[in-house]
Amino acid sequence: MDSEATTVSILNRTYKLKSDSKKAAELQKAASMVDEAARKYGKMYAYRDNQDLLAMVALTQMERLLNIDNLLTEQIG
DSSP states (O other): EEEEOOOOOOOEEEEEEEEGGGGGGHHHHHHHHHHHHHHHHHHHSSSSSSSHHHHHHHHHHHHHHHHHHHHHHHHHH
């Protein structure tokens, strides 16, 4: 595995991550999706700080994952 440092930005903060060089583009895309969702929530709801926005993004994404998991569980059996 070729590890490389990747820098992503979410809500004007940068984060340095080490990842497989093949996953760097996926990390960039994921960070961009988190940033976009958080900014959307910021326009829609009142919040005290960015942590509130990131918590809303995390909860929404976990709900989506749970729904997908439930669907797969139902299909498998």
